[in-house]
Amino acid sequence: MSDLPDGIHAFLAQSGWGNAAIDPIPGDASFRRYFRIADGERKAMLMHAPPPHEDPQPFLDVAAWLSQHDLRAPQIFAADGAQGWVLLEDFGDDRMRDWLDANPSGEDGAYADAVAVLATLHRCAPGPFPPYDLATYQREAGLFTEWYCPAMGLEVDADGYVAAWEEALAPMLARQLPGVTVLRDYHAENIMLLGPDLQGRGPQGLIDFQDALVGHPAYDLVSLLQDARRDVSRELEAAMLAHYRELASPDADFDADYTRLGAQRNAKIVGIFARLWKRDGKQRYLAYIPRVWEAMERDLEHPALAAVAAWFDANIPRNIRDDFGGELM
Structure with missing residues (x-):
């Protein structure tokens, strides 16, 4: 060939x-x-x-x-x-997303299993991977102003954007120590549904984890429950967050940190999808932006994101926000 x-x-x-x-x-x-x-x-x-x-x-x-x-x-x-x-090893063809398309009644069980995998991962001491530090969060969030805003013809306050994210994320940093292994792209397209193996390990296989860092336990939950490529209802998101709390007993600030990381990740993804279009000619990713933007808007409603929400109010026109960022399409 x-x-x-x-x-x-x-x-x-x-x-x-x-x-x-x-x-x-x-x-x-x-x-x-x-x-x-x-x-x-x-x-x-x-x-x-x-x-x-x-x-x-x-x-x-x-x-x-x-x-x-x-x-x-x-x-x-x-x-x-x-x-x-x-x-x-070939994990086969049963990606969680594809399986759910064919078996929608299995959604609660599949997501509960995926949350349980994270709870197991978070009981382990963090791996020997680099830290998910503020500089990394800022670099990722900066993809929004680097790629999406120019694609929309927007001139924005880039310095104010960095300052707003520092105000939002800085209170969280001490709570992610000593940290957990964060797979960073944990969602329904990167979870393979398998049978139990000979070692008795569970039915979900992990792929696309090469960018793992040590950071906050909420990050991979955001990746799973605010999925860029698959609709996850707000009811299912709430139920799975409750399931995680039962399994892992996170601290009292966990919900606020979940929204912080939700907004950060979603801003990053909007920037990445704009980059895939502008730099790499992969226009199909534009279709995902409204879903990601809508989740980001929900995250920005939390008081922990007040500074970032104020920046969006001042810099991103209302017609773009009302269209959930989809005017590139």
Whole structure:
């Protein structure tokens, strides 16, 4: 097949899969590519994360840490980090999102299981990953003013934006110490529904965790329950937050911190989707912005976000906000 990356056959041969069939999987929002590999009864997934745009080593490190703590990351069969190759366990086709599309009555149970995985993760000591510090939060939130605002032709108070986020997030920083491992992209498209494995680990497999940091336990809950790609009702969000409280007994400021991180993450995602359109020509992501914007507006109603909400009132015209940021479409 002419569209296969250079070196794929050599890597598979070195890994003992030289006779395997190779089936490319359509890509998404990164430089990574994935291939289904089949050699008789043996099945695997091949990830190509080529330097300099990608580095598979963080994925390998986080996968090893998760597996050591009885969380269900894919098993690694072979890897060549310098060339960007990773051969790993194939978790199949049952992504949580796709499964829920076909089985909507299973929504409560699937989300309860996903919340339980987070509660288990948060009982572990944090992994050896970088901190989710204020500079990182600011850099992410800054994608909104860097990409979305210019795309809308808006001249905004960038310095005031940074100051507003510092006022909102600074009170939370001490509460995220010593912290938990934050997978950062934990949502229905990155959760695979499986049967229990031979080690007795649960039915949900984890993928796309290579950007893990050590931060606040509310972050991955926001990612799950304010999903950019799938509608999660406010009732389900509230029920799953209550479920997490039962499992993990977070502190009294948890709800306020959840909204802080919800607004921060949603501002970041609006910026990322605008960047995917303007820089990478991936217009399909614009369709997700209204859902993300609507969740961000709800988060901004919390008093903990008063400074950020005031900045939006002063800088983002009402017609854009009433349209939930969707005028790019």
